[in-house]
Amino acid sequence: TMDDVVKTTVWLEDARDFGAFNAVYARHFPKNPPARTTVESRLMIDIKIEVEAVAYLPL
Template sequence: MPKQVIIPPGTAKPLAPYVPATKADNIIYVSGTLAFDENNNVVHVGDAAAQTRHILETIKGVLAAAGGSMEDITFNHIFVKDWADYAAINAVYAEYFPGDKPARYCLQTGLVKPEALVEIASTAHL
């Protein structure tokens, strides 16, 4: 099956050569997602919980555009700027995955914009 590029309506132009998601063989690969507005400005500066919620809502919209849902996520890649935000990120994350949780990993690293506190990339299987 050829890959399908997923670009939901209203999506900001990516900062680099990528798309929000691709779908192939009923698997959706969601690119690393940050708390950006439609102009690629970081929103909720200084608030890791609000940034996490914004990111997960963005991922939810990308998945919906590809015919999927949050329940289809099988793996998340989570990048945090500071471990001090880990508990706040997990509290919001748990709201979006109340039942069976996807597999995941979490790394501390620098992110593409200094105001960004968290980034999440997802893999979903339809």
């Protein structure tokens, strides 16, 4: 679940989209959001955002 996410890396095509992205991100992680790195980058395909998430679920 989203509660298991401990780290995200986000690539935005345009840093001006950060405010809108951050508002949506906060809705998905309202309490204790995971560690996050966000960078502006040219993306390989025609998309505005890419998100990589790492989750931890103890056995």
